[in-house]
Structures are given as C-alpha cells and as structure tokens.
Amino acid sequence: MNLVVLCTVPDEDSAQSIAHALVAEGLAACVNVLPRLTSVYRWEGEVTSGEELLLIIKTRQERYAALEARIKELHPYTVPEIIALPIQHGSKDYLDWLIQSTQ
Template identity: 45%
Template sequence: MPSLMIALTTLPSRDAAAALARHLVDARLAACVNILPACHSIYRWQGKVEAADEVLLIIKTSKTRQLALEQLICNMHPYELPELLYVPIAGGLNAYIQWIQQETLS
C-alpha cells in the first residue's frame, strides 16, 4: 500500500475553505479536497471554552507531500493555530489509490 493519508483542517468560512482547497489541488498537494459545511466546534482555547461554526476540509494526499501541504496550510490559514491532523489511508479501491498517487506526483 502506498503511503497515502487524509489531512483534516477547519476554517471559519466556506470562502476561506474553497480558496485553500483550490490552492492545495492547484499545487498538486492534494488529489481532492472535500468541503463539508456546518461544522460546529466546541474547544478550549487560552483557558476559555469557545464555540464556532466552521467548515471542515477532508484532504486526500500522499506522505511525500505532507511537509509542503503543511507549509501552505500554515501560510494561508487565518487561525493562529490551525487544526491539522493526518490519518493514514490503510486501503481503498486500487484505482482510486493510484489516482491519488498520480495527482500528488508521489
């Protein structure tokens, strides 16, 4: 199995999410980015419990693109500390796996 992963991040608006998703795909750092609206987050930040409506991005990428993906997200993200989590892809439809590899130049 190739070294592929899903990266997750949240943004404050659909426009910000769409702009970041477009940059990731244009730069071949992601094969595909799903934008899921209407996420409501409750979290502790700087000693206080906060709540915010956010947009979730599900980013399909390869391990070889992780550092560049992380740099782009940190540079473009409006949050002081962006959420960025990686989940390894353990398997999937072989043709889809190959497509992720091809589109991320891995």
C-alpha cells in the same frame, strides 16, 4: 503511504481558497468541503464554540510537509487544525489516481 488530512476553517472563502490552492499546486489530489459543523474547544483558557467548515484532504505522505506549510500560509487561524490519518485500505484505482494527482 497515502493520507487523509483534516482541517477546519472558519468560512467558505477560506475553505475554497485553501482547497483550490492545494489541488492546483499538486499538494492534494482532492479536497472535500463539508459545511456547517460546530466545534467546541479550549482556546486561551476559555471553552468556546463556533461554526466551521471541515476540509477532508487526500494526499501522499511525501507531500505532507509541503501541504502543512501551505495550509499554515493560507489559513486565517493562529493554530489551524491539521491532522493526518493514514489510509490503510482503499480502491486501487482511486489510490492510483491519488498518487498520480500528487506527483
């Protein structure tokens, strides 16, 4: 099964560092970096908000555990957002490339 993994980061340096490491290490086929979103969340009993970037990571189920562990190593947050969603359908050519890129 192929996955899309969502992960927010606080800044461009974190985004680029994590994205490049995941692709270079074969944990992700591709990482899109979406700039400037506002997150509203509860942390330590307080509702807060802040600007973040969103990583959209494409990978395979078999690589997920290693990908999650690597994100946790590189991420500056104590509890980073790491959410995996299954890819139900997609272009066969793209999904074949995804599999080849994460072998």
